[in-house]
Every structure is written in C-alpha cells, then in structure tokens.
Amino acid sequence: MNSNSPIRLSTLSDLSRLGYQLACFCPRCQRWADLNLSDLERQGVATRRVVDFTPRCRRCGTRGEKQLRPPPKRVARGARATFAHYAAPADA
Numbered sequence: 001m002n003s004n005s006p007i008r009l010s011t012l013s014d015l016s017r018l019g020y021q022l023a024c025f026c027p028r029c030q031r032w033a034d035l036n037l038s039d040l041e042r043q044g045v046a047t048r049r050v051v052d053f054t055p056r057c058r059r060c061g062t063r064g065e066k067q068l069r070p071p072p073k074r075v076a077r078g079a080r081a082t083f084a085h086y087a088a089p090a091d092a
C-alpha cells in the first residue's frame with residue numbers, strides 16, 4: 001500500500017487489518033477493556049461498521065464508550081536514518 005493512500009477505518013476488520021485497536025470504557029464500572037478484534041472476527045462481527053458497533057460491559061451490561069487506538073508507531077526506513085542522525089544522543 002502506498003503510504004500516501006487514504007486509509008479507510010469503516011469496519012472492525014479494517015481496524016484489525018491496519019493494526020488499530022479498539023478499547024472500551026464502562027462509565028459505570030469505571031474500567032477499561034481492550035477489545036479482542038480477532039475474537040470479534042471469529043464471532044462474525046468483522047463486517048460491522050465501527051460506528052454501529054455498541055459493545056456492552058461484560059460485568060454490568062452498560063453500553064461502553066469506544067476509543068480507537070492507532071497502531072504502534074512504525075518508523076519508515078528512510079525516516080529512521082534521519083531521526084537517528086538528529087537524535088542519537090537522546091536515543092542512546
């Protein structure tokens with residue numbers, strides 16, 4: 001994929017494929033849960049649109065507040081050399 005191509009984060013499988021994570025906060029229990037996208041795909045909800053997906057708290061059943069988390073930072077090969085050049089002392 002060209003790095004300048006727009007990415008589409010529409011369905012749960014889009015998130016999974018592009019390395020995004022979906023977390024959920026229960027306002028009643030005050031707890032966070034990381035959703036397992038692989039498990040959700042196995043349960044057949046991969047094609048669900050993220051905006052239509054309304055996970056509920058496993059403990060109390062309250063509707064969770066979703067938070068989309070980006071993939072872990074990846075450094076392109078060219079950029080890495082530049083970064084190392086300028087940041088070598090701090091990077092050591």
Ligand SMILES: [Zn+2]
Pocket residue numbers: 026027028029030057058059060061062
């Ligand atoms: Zn809860």
